[in-house]
Amino acid sequence: MVNEDLMVLALRVLGHVAGDGDMGPRLLALTGLDADGLRARASDPALLGAVIAFLMAREADLITTAAALEVPPSAIVRAGQSLGEDEI
Template sequence: MGLRLLAHVVADDDLGSRFLALTGLSADDLRARADDPGVLAALIEFVAARESDLVAAADALALRPQTIVAAGDALAGGRA
């Protein structure tokens, strides 16, 4: 699910550029670390921080928003 969410974010010019700007990652860094649980947790946290982004991502991935948030919690080791 994290990789599908990553694809959704980078396909959206606004979301992708905001995520890169907020994390300080370059596009190359993101490609190299796409399977890093920490990066995926940060990605989910980024999407979940804005309800409109979370709902749009959930719709695009055919998931419930709560499923995305729960995945982020699991990747982050349960820390809130």
Template sequence: MRADTHNSRKDGADAATLALMALAWTVGDERRADRLLALTGLDADALRAGIGDPGVLGAVLGFLADHEPDLIACAQAVETTPEALIAAKEELSR
């Protein structure tokens, strides 16, 4: 599931691509998806509508950043590092 775009990020993925990969990983587990919606205040429709919104994507990465076990598991699943996910969150949250 690794993103191979060309830019300066060490793992080759841009912030939005990493966030989308993290979102797919997050919603792949029903309990985690429910927790994402509950903690971010988003509902499924808002999440779908905001798929291209840097603020929504940053919120997804913020959700993962707030729970280190999920952050680490997601990073492993999408073949990146927790640090890259955090950097993507910061970039999207500007």
């Protein structure tokens, strides 16, 4: 079972990425999901882990997201590791 605090952080990460004018469209293009599909799977740990893996692939995005959420980047990385970073 996934720690609730990590799940909340991952959901916050998803919200930030989806709402970002650069990261959001890139995430959708890379996953093949549309906005409705993303919303429908928002509570799926595999999807949340994949979103964090997406951030980890580009350090600047990870740092920007961490700053926006006022958490250390390592907290986001830990959440991703907990969620398994599965592919979507």
